[in-house]
Amino acid sequence: MRKITLTALMIGAVALSACSQDRFNAADGSANAAGMSGSVNDPTSAAYFNQAIGDRVLFAVDQSTLSPEAERILAQQAQWLNSNTAYSAIIEGHADEQGTREYNVALGARRASAVQSFLVQRGVAPNRLKTVSYGKERPLAICSDESCYQQNRRAVTVLTTGAGT
């Protein structure tokens, strides 16, 4: 049951991603990415990054501080990015719907930046990491209670091909 929900959420995110670059996020279910993201059993694959390590970290209400769990995931993300330098990443910051629109854009920017700073601290070249905030515009889970809100307060590290800029 849990797994089914997660799959559904990831598919849900596909349509939301507006990006012209090739993306290798689990969220991306398009034929292109599915063909190129590789097997989750291959530790150099995007699928491994997305699913085995985890492409996202979650935040407390109105916070952009990284939890110990988030730092554990991000440490592995950094290690992976340092070994797989063909990839860059866009870090997407998001907020739940409990807030005004502009504030949530700014809050998502804080969250994305917190992730970016951590990854840079762990050795990832800054020019491989971009940030963008979607505020409350792109929820993954759409109910109006905490069970959904906690999934939406997130920063997602979306892999892209190509060297940094």
Place this chain on the structure above:
Amino acid sequence: MTPTKLLALALALLALAPFVSAPAAQAQDGRLRIEITEGVIEPLPFAVPTFQAETSGAAPYAEEITRVIAADLSGTGLFREIPSSAFIANVSSFSAPIQYADWKAVNAQALITGAVSEQGGQITVKFRVYDVFSGTELGQGLQYTGTVDGIRRIAHKVADTVYSRITGESGYFDSRVVFVSESGPKDARQKRIAIMDYDGANVKYLTDSASLVLAPRFSKDGNRVLYTSYETGQPQIFVLEVGSAQRRALGTGGGNMAFSPRFSPDGQSIIFSLEQGGNSDIYRMDVNGGSITQLTNSPAIETAPSFSPDGSRIVFESDRSGTQQLYIMSANGGEAQRISFGPGRYGTPVWSPRGDLIAFTKQNAGRFHIGVMRTDGSEERLLTASFLDEGPTWAPNGRVIMFTRESQGAAGAPALYSVDISGRNLRRVPTPDAASDPSWGPLQN
């Protein structure tokens, strides 16, 4: 004036020669008057018999114009229409003398009569307003001329005149609203910028839904709209010409996120939020490019800036105290005074066009409210309460506020609502799809 045919309405405001003999002082007799500064009022009953069709074929126009006038006035909550089924007399011709007793008998305090003619695609509407109980005409007869496809605008002009004569305030019916039209499920919402009449009629789309767009904001003259678009992959500020729907990026952000823009009252510059290293501050920029000035400098979130009507000050929100609160600073930046001190969080402040009030969104105890306060923070009043109300915008006369109300749950969607500043007359504004982020434009010329 905008160049599109729909809007090129060449409204001629003419005092009809035969009416000019009525002395202006007659309008001052003061009996028929609504004081809309007071809280609770009894709506003023009015009768508007269907305007006379003075040329063949004008009857459908006369009917529509009359209905729009009645809807405008009733929609304010300040007026109540007496249904024509209650009438005991008709108006046989526009020039016939008024039989006040017939209108007193049905308890109409105001009577609006009019006539419509059509010639070569031009519509002319003339009308008079009467104070039934004192048996006098209120002001002078007027006529408006426009094109057939602009008859709703002509009707709004008539209603604005009636509203203005009875309330002493300027009206707001001949105005437009830009907003975000939304479709699709909550986790894959498609958004595009749209424009409509204040009452939801004549919706037109100004952008497609290829990119996420947020929060359009009118210039004071109503000719341009600022908005935020994700079309480059980053939130960036665009300006759109309403008449041509031409748009261009303002180049505000460089590689950084720029959002929450508003025009200065003179339309020469914009204020907006710019994010750097995760921190959002408020900046000012010449709308034609050129220098960018940083107005706030703190590690807090500073966003949602709005100019005072004279352009000298800026109200904005900041969480520098730990939660979102409202602050006012000089238009050149510098020290800011906090003005919100109640429980909860305050955001999206908007200065009223009269300069006297700030409208805002308040979050407290799990509810959202639209409220107003004086510019010094005193006399805070909450006008609405719901699961999610946000983003107030002012009617051009500063008497009514429109905002976004989003319903709860997986099937939740936003809609536009209006409420007057006393908290009365909450109404949903009809839109074809879900709608958010309204920005109310000026009265049109």
